[in-house]
Amino acid sequence: MTELITIARYSMPYEAHLAKARLEAEGIPVFIADEHLLSINWLYTPAVGGIKVKVPEDWVDAAKDILTTDHQDEIAEIDTEPPLTCPHCGGHNATMVLGDPLMLILTFVLLGAPLFFLRETMKCRDCGATFKRPKSETKEES
Ligand SMILES: [Zn+2]
Incomplete structure (x- = not known):
């Protein structure tokens, strides 16, 4: 048996x-350890x-x-993205909102889908409209 090493710890x-x-x-x-201590309410309860x-x-x-390198890449990617145009007022002050965290978690758990692929909703700071971020702009691999 190979020994399991803890590489990260999350609350x-x-x-x-x-x-x-x-x-x-x-x-x-x-492998995730100590999760069983949280019982069925683990979605809501910060782990001790x-x-x-x-x-x-x-x-x-x-x-x-x-865990380190990839995360930095993601942040860099978000920072360098061009501003999106609001389809309602044409403004460029849209910010990303990640929706209800609980819903994201439930989707992740129930569907087993990585969270990175979940919808990204944009909210316009000018007119308050929310809209889906267009997928085609971010990844066009030829
Ligand atoms: Zn707008």
Whole structure:
């Protein structure tokens, strides 16, 4: 048996699940420890002492790289995105809103879908309108 090493610790279960999804997407086996202590209310209850994300010893370095490097990439990507045009007033002050966190978590748990792919709703600061972010603008791979 390979020993499991704790590579990250989270106070909220969904954060641990995010990390797990991210690592699994890279083919790394992931285990979440201490989650069972939270009972059925884990969605609402911050964990006491934290949720540990563990990977087999051989995967520790790769997993840490993904959790740090990938995250920075995502932030950079968001920062460099061009402003979106509001379809209602034509303004360029739209900001991203992530909806109800609980709904995001439930979707994640029930569908098993990585959160990155969930809808991103934009809200216009000028007129208050909300609209879906167009998908085609962000990723056009030829
Ligand atoms: Zn607007």
